[in-house]
Amino acid sequence: MPFTIAAQVSYEEEIKKSRFQAIAVPVENEEAVKTFLEVNKDITTTHQCWAWKIGHQVRFNDDGEPSGTAGRPILATIEGNELTNVLVLVNRWYGGIKLGTGGLVRAYGGSAGQCLLLAEKIELIEKKKAYFGCQFSEWSIFKYEMQHQGIDFQEQYTAEGVVVELQLQVHQIPELADKIRDVTRGREQLKLVEEQHD
Known part of the structure; x- marks a missing residue:
């Protein structure tokens, strides 16, 4: 049985002076994804990376981070939690210390994972x-x-x-x-x- 999350949740952490803020939200369709990303556009961030999964459809975005270091790890976290109809946005405010590709993968995937741990999982009713x-x-x-x-x-x-x-x-x-x-x-x-x- 597929699961989604009951309501929007967020999580913040600081990694080597960079601030990461993850927001997870349930979404019904691509329209809801677009609306959420527009409403949460934040020009103070260095990067706004995201991933979503609705049924068999998936999309992700590295927003300027090295390819495969942000969007894909966020998506892997959604899939690892066996969730669907979920969008996770991770905002990063750069703190001056480079994290390297492995560090970025851990930071984005980790923030998304911690955020999803806070969410209440509910059965997705078809x-x-x-x-x-x-x-x-x-x-x-x-x-x-x-x-x-x-x-x-x-x-x-x-x-x-x-x-x-x-x-x-x-x-x-x-x-x-x-x-x-x-x-x-x-x-x-x-x-x-x-x-x-x-």
């Missing part, structure tokens, strides 16, 4: 996109049901009724599918959206 339609008279029943189960949904009103798009945890699918069939007397059904994978 969600599926789905949709269904219903009449206006049935909508309040479904709305109550979905709010009660904590399901993320968006409704769209049409001339015929309501079209609902939702994100369901896998275990919620059978129950909601039965409810839709019952309430609409078999007229409507829950349709799952097939994800496109490259």
Whole structure:
């Protein structure tokens, strides 16, 4: 079962006068990664190195440090902790003493590792996109049901009724599918959206 982290955590340490600050944050998609990196852009730093993993997708950035000494060790730490949907950003403020490539690998990987140790690991619950339609008279029943189960949904009103798009945890699918069939007397059904994978 894949794991992610429950909330943002940070960790700081000083290594040979350089200050390292690691920030780990859960991310759902590349958009969330971009937003986080823009919000946390800090021009006072010497380097802002990062790595992220979302499902099978990974990216990392050495931000001017020698190739392979920052982003890759951060990514190795994420993978070593068996995490996904996580971004780790490590800021470095240079203190005047060179660390050498081995020192940099240990500093970036180590800061990221210490940071992730502080994070609460949670099971990543797979969600599926789905949709269904219903009449206006049935909508309040479904709305109550979905709010009660904590399901993320968006409704769209049409001339015929309501079209609902939702994100369901896998275990919620059978129950909601039965409810839709019952309430609409078999007229409507829950349709799952097939994800496109490259």
